[in-house]
Amino acid sequence: MKKLFGVTVAMVTPFDSNDQVDINALSTLTDMLVTQGVDCLYPCGTTGEMLRLSASERKNVAKTVVETANKRLPVFIHVGAMTLTETIELAKHAVEIGADGIGVVTPQFFGATDRELENYFVTVANSVPDNFPVYLYNIPQCAANNIKPELAAKVQQQCKNVIGIKYSFADNNTTLSYLAVADNFSVLHGYDKLFLGLLDAGCDGTVSGCACVFPEPFVNMYKAYIAGNHQEAKHWQQFCVKFSDALKSGANMAIFKSALTMRGLDGGHMRLPQLDLLPEENQQLKENLTKLCKEAGITFSLN
Numbered sequence: 264m265k266k267l268f269g270v271t272v273a274m275v276t277p278f279d280s281n282d283q284v285d286i287n288a289l290s291t292l293t294d295m296l297v298t299q300g301v302d303c304l305y306p307c308g309t310t311g312e313m314l315r316l317s318a319s320e321r322k323n324v325a326k327t328v329v330e331t332a333n334k335r336l337p338v339f340i341h342v343g344a345m346t347l348t349e350t351i352e353l354a355k356h357a358v359e360i361g362a363d364g365i366g367v368v369t370p371q372f373f374g375a376t377d378r379e380l381e382n383y384f385v386t387v388a389n390s391v392p393d394n395f396p397v398y399l400y401n402i403p404q405c406a407a408n409n410i411k412p413e414l415a416a417k418v419q420q421q422c423k424n425v426i427g428i429k430y431s432f433a434d435n436n437t438t439l440s441y442l443a444v445a446d447n448f449s450v451l452h453g454y455d456k457l458f459l460g461l462l463d464a465g466c467d468g469t470v471s472g473c474a475c476v477f478p479e480p481f482v483n484m485y486k487a488y489i490a491g492n493h494q495e496a497k498h499w500q501q502f503c504v505k506f507s508d509a510l511k512s513g514a515n516m517a518i519f520k521s522a523l524t525m526r527g528l529d530g531g532h533m534r535l536p537q538l539d540l541l542p543e544e545n546q547q548l549k550e551n552l553t554k555l556c557k558e559a560g561i562t563f564s565l566n
Contacts, residue, residue, distance in 0.1 A: 264396040264426055265337050265363045266449045266467060269302030269489075270481045273310035273453070273472040275519050276324055277531025284320050286327050288529035292475075293331040295528060299478040301336070302468065302485070304328055305366065307353075308341035309402060309431070310472035310513055314371070315534040318349050325353075326360050343368030343400060347383060351390045364396030366429055369408040377414050388422035397424050402431040402453070412440035419445050429453060429470050439464065455481070455507045459500040462488055472513040476522045477506045479561050502559045509551050521545050522552060525565040 274296070277288040296304060306328045307313050307321050316324070325340045332338050340362045342353035350367065357365045367387050369380060388397045399418065403409040410428065419425045427449025428441050441450045442465045451468050452461045458469045458481065474481040484499035510518050516533065521540045523530030525548075533539055540548065553565055 264394060264424065266396065266426060267303050267305070267337065267339055267364075267398065267429070267451050267470070268449075269468040269485045270300075270474050270478060271303040271305050271339075271451060271468055271470045272296050272301045272475045272478065273308050273470050273513075274304060274306040274328065274475050275472070275516060275523070275530065276306070276311040276316065277520065277523075277529055278534055279531060282532070282534060284316075284323060285529060285531050286323065288531055289324060289327050290331045292523070292528055293328050296475065296478060297332060297335050300482045300486075301474060301478050303337045303339060304332060305339050305341060305429075305470055308366065308368075308400070308470075309405065310475065310516060310519070311341070312516065312534055312537075313341060313343070313368075314345065315537075318344070318352060321353055322356050325357060325362065329360050329362050337363040339364040339366055339396070339398065341366040341368065341400065342387075343370075345371060347386060350387055354387055354391050358391050358395055364398065364426075365391070366398040366400045368400040368402060369406045369410060371406045371408070373407070375408045377411065380408060380410065381414060381417055384418045384425065385421050388418070388425050391424070393422075393424050395424055396426050397422070398449070398451075399425065399428040400431075401428060404432055412437065412444055415441060415448075416444045419448065427451065427467070431470070433457070435464070438466065442466070455512060456504045458484060458503050459488065459496055472516075472519060473503075473507045473510050476510060476519050476526070477561070480506055480559060502555075505555055505559075509548075509555055515540075518548060521548055525549055525552065526563070527566055
């Protein structure tokens with residue numbers, strides 16, 4: 264079964280001025296990321312404003328990314344939703360469109376016991392073919408529920424297609440515990456600023472929203488790491504940190520969308536109640552990114 268690895272990009276969902284998913288902009292973004300050499304794509308997750316999208320919109324986004332990527336790299340669709348029924352619907356759709364796998368976040372808002380979470384993940388994993396890869400997705404600071412390492416192990420023991428976890432909380436001890444869940448259990452982290460250190464710890468890669476906007480430092484760092492050039496990897500890791508700081512590590516997805524537009528792509532708008540950046544915020548962002556791109560030797564002019 265395919266696994267996520269390296270620079271896995273958590274993709275934004277661009278909305279046009281009529282609050283519709285901008286399919287052309289999404290396709291162009293997908294092509295840019297493939298061309299820049301990222302390793303995998305991960306649409307419809309937190310960075311993609313998943314809970315702001317209807318099931319039909321999420322299917323449209325997933326289909327667009329899969330078709331545009333056209334098997335040039337793995338595409339895993341995030342399918343976690345507010346109900347189990349919708350999650351399964353989206354999981355089956357991912358299989359139908361030829362995605363390479365899925366990610367499934369915990370149920371959100373309402374607290375769930377370990378027994379309830381175990382049943383949830385086992386049910387979703389069993390709704391797709393047993394050779395179709397499934398990643399658990401743990402982001403407790405947003406979802407209100409936490410996947411303990413022993414819970415991940417219970418799910419993995421029952422469902423061999425549950426091959427890993429995406430963890431998006433800065434807790435190294437839990438990350439190390441996930442790495443011990445099972446032989447070859449795949450762990451990817453969402454904390455971009457520790458990309459190199461987490462690779463050294465045994466993680467397979469990062470799932471990065473910042474790399475959706477500026478894939479260059481992340482791709483360069485991972486290539487250097489794989490080549491065994493640790494000094495070069497450390498050099499680019501410093502820029503992974505700097506770009507993450509400039510983009511506020513996804514704390515406000517409007518920053519990602521504005522920065523994409525500055526790059527010459529159409530980052531689109533936010534969906535209410537979230538708002539686009541103010542003009543003065545855009546100007547400050549442009550100034551910061553212009554200086555940083557020059558320092559990193561990333562050669563293009565920001566619009």
